[in-house]
Amino acid sequence: xxxxxxxxxxxxxxxxxKGLRPCKARGQxxxxxxxxxxxxxxxxxxxxxxVVVEIGPGLGALTWELAQRARQVIGxxxxxxxxxxxxxxxxxxxNVSLVEGDALKIDFDELVGKTLGIEGRGRLPAYKVVANLPxxxxxxxLNHLLSSDFHIDRLVLxxxxxxxxxxxxxxxxxxxxxxxxxxxxxxxxxxxxxVPRTVFFPRPEVDSxxxxxxxxxxxxxxxxxxxxxxxxxxxxFSKRRKILPNALKELAGGREAVFKALxxxxxxxxxxxETLSLEEFAKLSRCLKNELGRR
Numbered sequence: 001x002x003x004x005x006x007x008x009x010x011x012x013x014x015x016x017x018k019g020l021r022p023c024k025a026r027g028q029x030x031x032x033x034x035x036x037x038x039x040x041x042x043x044x045x046x047x048x049x050x051v052v053v054e055i056g057p058g059l060g061a062l063t064w065e066l067a068q069r070a071r072q073v074i075g076x077x078x079x080x081x082x083x084x085x086x087x088x089x090x091x092x093x094x095n096v097s098l099v100e101g102d103a104l105k106i107d108f109d110e111l112v113g114k115t116l117g118i119e120g121r122g123r124l125p126a127y128k129v130v131a132n133l134p135x136x137x138x139x140x141x142l143n144h145l146l147s148s149d150f151h152i153d154r155l156v157l158x159x160x161x162x163x164x165x166x167x168x169x170x171x172x173x174x175x176x177x178x179x180x181x182x183x184x185x186x187x188x189x190x191x192x193x194x195v196p197r198t199v200f201f202p203r204p205e206v207d208s209x210x211x212x213x214x215x216x217x218x219x220x221x222x223x224x225x226x227x228x229x230x231x232x233x234x235x236x237f238s239k240r241r242k243i244l245p246n247a248l249k250e251l252a253g254g255r256e257a258v259f260k261a262l263x264x265x266x267x268x269x270x271x272x273x274e275t276l277s278l279e280e281f282a283k284l285s286r287c288l289k290n291e292l293g294r295r
Contacts, residue, residue, distance in 0.1 A: 050070045053076065054074070132157075132158040138163050264290075
């Protein structure tokens with residue numbers, strides 16, 4: 001039996017019985033389409049041996065489906081009231097554990113190890129992450145999940161449509177930006193499906209999409225100094241309408257070093273940051289770092 005949290009009426013009744021309302025500030029829009037939930041879980045490619053961390057389980061629509069397929073599901077929910085509701089909704093699922101906490105501050109390896117009773121990160125199995133992310137937390141949470149050395153193998157994320165389009169964008173398109181380069185540096189990204197706003201309650205003002213990310217064991221390009229690489233990328237996108245010598249002159253202490261680095265990298269000086277591929281950004285950052293090191 002599917003848990004009774006997949007229609008507006010059931011959600012209203014459940015929350016009312018607890019004296020609760022959806023919190024708009026936390027982006028609480030609950031999934032009410034069981035078919036969408038099943039498809040998202042299918043895209044996670046779960047087996048009976050898998051451990052899954054779900055961020056923001058809400059009222060458990062995805063959690064219940066995950067529990068039918070995975071060895072262990074760990075739900076991380078920041079809302080204390082929802083944690084109490086979830087414990088009742090998912091009481092019949094022995095392989096689900098719920099944690100009240102802020103996903104931005106959680107060491108996920110430590111959480112998984114503690115749940116499984118495993119000491120030492122080296123012994124941890126690779127695990128998967130599934131989440132329906134509100135807009136305000138997307139960028140910082142992606143940064144936390146991807147740039148940390150967590151044993152995450154795959155992420156299946158439902159995001160605001162605009163954000164999902166940015167993640168899969170190509171150079172020279174309007175959606176291509178800092179978030180694109182950052183995410184594609186750490187993960188291989190695949191578009192999964194469009195999700196209309198009508199499958200949520202309360203209904204949000206925007207549509208969503210699901211993307212699947214395979215975390216890379218090694219970056220696809222050689223950048224040398226990773227911190228400097230991201231400084232170059234950030235500066236290039238901070239002034240989107242400026243050509244690279246103008247966008248990077250403050251970082252480089254003048255345009256001369258930028259012109260020389262661009263020449264060495266084989267990149268035309270009239271190009272703008274939003275036209276550079278990941279490989280070109282890597283080459284430019286290496287050449288600019290070398291040029292600055294000679295001064």
